[in-house]
Amino acid sequence: MSWAWEYAPDEEYVVDGVPPALVAHVEEKAAELVRAxxxxxxxxxxxxxxxPEGGTALVQGGMFVYQAVPRQERVYVLQVTAW
Structure with a gap:
């Protein structure tokens, strides 16, 4: 396996209605979390x-909640909030 990130339960559920610019920032930060x-x-x-405990990450235009699961080598983006 190789580390990656994904939306949980799926992209449509997590980012529905979120501005595309915010989605781009979330995906960049998620990639950083994967590298870490x-x-x-x-x-x-x-x-x-x-x-490990999940966390929140601030990005331009909002924030998101994530969970890293080492055994699955995944970082899951669970919720995105715009402001």
């Missing part, structure tokens, strides 16, 4: 602890 998780959990599939 990849460096921290070199082989996520063999990780045996609890998944």
């Amino acid at each position: 998780a990849e460096a921290l959990y070199l082989d996520g599939t063999s990780y045996e602890g609890f998944s």
